[in-house]
Amino acid sequence: MPSSALTSADLATPKRENNYVNISAYKFITFDDTAEKRPEFIAKCEELNLKGTVLLTPEGINMFLAGLRHEIDAYMAWLHTDTRFADVVAKESLSDHQPFTKLLIKLKAEIITMRMPLIKPEDGRAPSVDAHTLKRWLDQGHDDNGKAVVMVDTRNDFEVDVGSFDNTIDYRITKFTEFPAVIAANRDALNDKTVVTFCTGGIRCEKAAIHMQNVGYESVYQLEGGILKYFEEVGGAHYHGDCFVFDYRTALNPQLQATDTTQCYACRAVVTPREQISPWYVEGKSCPHCQKMSVEKSTAETSV
Known part of the structure; x- marks a missing residue:
């Protein structure tokens, strides 16, 4: 989890209006040389004065980083030199403070812990729905086939409490490993509907949608890019509250501004x-x- 607490010295630093670019990005891809690559990630991020967290796992990469515009651009250009990550596109927001206090480059077993080894997004994703299409579905009250649309929040309970889509299903999970059991228990109530899973940036819902397909759900989608991409493309339509983020800003509103x-x-x-x-x-x-x-x-x- 990215570092989140700012010191009094950090807060005393004069503000520079929205000079910091905050990026989040991930990709599910076979990444079997994580230990060898870790020193390279450390060296590049330190060279560019970036702070935040990068998770290197056998199933891919996950990143939450912040720096000045030219520093972030240089990092993404470097990342793209590895053909495995050449198509990674980061979601961006701006802030007037560096939102992280340190740099962490971690080796982990999974990008997001689910303990379902048969779920491999690299081998094939569940269908996705983009922000504009989802808004249209929610505007009209059904998908393009006339089927009722149900939103399922895959985040932890404290994140949901900060904000979520209107009338969403919230199973009050405290960790993602609880999701398979609760979604299996509620299959009968959801199976005649079009289910859209969502999370902050897309990682959880990507795994969640695949799992739901695996256990027999007939019509399930993941929200492409998660809540943050939805905010970026269509704003806060059909959403109430803010979106929890794991840095000092704590929550972003639909304009991607700190609250x-x-x-x-x-x-x-x-x-x-x-x-x-x-x-x-x-x-x-x-x-x-x-x-x-x-x-x-x-x-x-x-x-x-």
């Missing part, structure tokens, strides 16, 4: 602007969620 939503330093819960009014919210120390957990713990200990 006043933040994360508690102590418990890591998402804290809305309204919750920041609470006397329990002390920046960098506590929030109403901390208080709630404290009360619940005290109650449980008393009842024993």
